[in-house]
Amino acid sequence: MLYHLLYPLYKYHTIFNVFQYITFRTIYAVVTALLLSFIIGPYVIKKLSLMQIGQVVRKDGPPQHLSKEGTPTMGGVLILLSIIIPTLLWANLTNPYVWLLIAVTLCLGMVGFVDDYKKVVQKNCKGLLPGYKFLWQFIVASGIALFLYFTGFNTSVAVPFFKNVIIPLGWLYVPFAILVIVGASNAVNLTDGLDGLAVGPIIIAAATYMLFTYLTGNVKIAQYLQIMYVPKAAELTIFAGAMVGASLGFLWFNSYPAQVFMGDVGSLSLGGALGTLAIITKQEILLVLVGGVFVVEALSVIFQVGSFKLRGKRIFKMAPLHHHFELDGWAEPKIIVRFWIISIILSLIAISTLKLR
Numbered sequence: 001m002l003y004h005l006l007y008p009l010y011k012y013h014t015i016f017n018v019f020q021y022i023t024f025r026t027i028y029a030v031v032t033a034l035l036l037s038f039i040i041g042p043y044v045i046k047k048l049s050l051m052q053i054g055q056v057v058r059k060d061g062p063p064q065h066l067s068k069e070g071t072p073t074m075g076g077v078l079i080l081l082s083i084i085i086p087t088l089l090w091a092n093l094t095n096p097y098v099w100l101l102i103a104v105t106l107c108l109g110m111v112g113f114v115d116d117y118k119k120v121v122q123k124n125c126k127g128l129l130p131g132y133k134f135l136w137q138f139i140v141a142s143g144i145a146l147f148l149y150f151t152g153f154n155t156s157v158a159v160p161f162f163k164n165v166i167i168p169l170g171w172l173y174v175p176f177a178i179l180v181i182v183g184a185s186n187a188v189n190l191t192d193g194l195d196g197l198a199v200g201p202i203i204i205a206a207a208t209y210m211l212f213t214y215l216t217g218n219v220k221i222a223q224y225l226q227i228m229y230v231p232k233a234a235e236l237t238i239f240a241g242a243m244v245g246a247s248l249g250f251l252w253f254n255s256y257p258a259q260v261f262m263g264d265v266g267s268l269s270l271g272g273a274l275g276t277l278a279i280i281t282k283q284e285i286l287l288v289l290v291g292g293v294f295v296v297e298a299l300s301v302i303f304q305v306g307s308f309k310l311r312g313k314r315i316f317k318m319a320p321l322h323h324h325f326e327l328d329g330w331a332e333p334k335i336i337v338r339f340w341i342i343s344i345i346l347s348l349i350a351i352s353t354l355k356l357r
Ligand code: 57M
Pocket: 055, 056, 057, 058, 060, 061, 062, 065, 068, 073, 074, 189, 190, 191, 192, 193, 194, 195, 196, 197, 254, 258, 260, 261, 262, 263, 264, 267, 301, 304, 305, 314, 317, 318, 319, 320, 323
């Protein structure tokens, strides 16, 4: 909004010229999201507590989790507010990708909200039945994928490390894009099982895709790096910046010992937004590396369930992987910070692939 209101004033004073620059608006989207989190965070946490929207902790989990019973959850509402408001404030609102990211974030946030609401408010421990949750995730992801497909979005997929390997998927790009969005949404959801364990890697991944959106949407840089140029993608740098700021702000309250959990309203939406950013920057496969922590957590569950069904034996003491380390005697903060360190290393490697090709 500020872009539309203030940039035209450069005719009267050159100072307003600065509002055309994506870098300027991204920095202030990060700052606005961070400040917004700090300002409304305590109010949201207090409101969740007063409304008794407290986490119900499963009894079959690691015993140290039982003390977390009643921690306010659905804090993802704070994250969504801190992403959407700065985006509306700083982004060019005529850019279709900006509205696409807002749509996927809000829609998956609503799916998570219903799940959380059923679990916490209606005391229905099953929440939204897994089949329905997946169906709604599939519907939202299909909407995004079909919109992109029918608006002529590039349906080729670049392979990291191989600059000349471009896979033309054609209509198959639709199921591929759905897989990326739904996969990322569920992987973040599974990872969100320790204080800050999901939001830390989200900050790192969002910052990485904040760089990718800027590079991919800049024709000269894209040509120099020989990556696919996506016109108008650079405006998403502002959304990704707001995602970084909002997640950093949430971490202030979600860091160990957590004052609030994000709930499915946060994990499903953040994961879906990350998956959509990966699609629009044409760095879908690289998301496996950037979001490596989420991938490993999801795979640990797949392998654990598969092994138990096929062999009747578990691979890990408990899945997802973070619970295995907990049962191995690792302190919660140690698991969390080590996962963050791994996430940073994976993101640096992912960024290096733009040159290592
Ligand atoms: C998402 N939710 C946390 C919180 C957060 C198929 C199976 C692997 C599914 C999986 C599952 O239930 N996943 C649901 C993980 C839960 O966190 C809530 O959920 C939101 C995210 N969606 O925002 O509202 C618990 O995580 C802890 N937590 C924190 N700090 C945070 O900042 O400590 C969350 C956020 C919270 C809190 O204790 O209650 C969760 O873990 O449920 N199931 C599991 O993950 C279970 N694993 C399991 O059953 N493994 C089996 C098979 C199925 C693979 C096995 O290994 O044999 C574990 N989780 C729990 N109990 N709670 C173990 C049993």
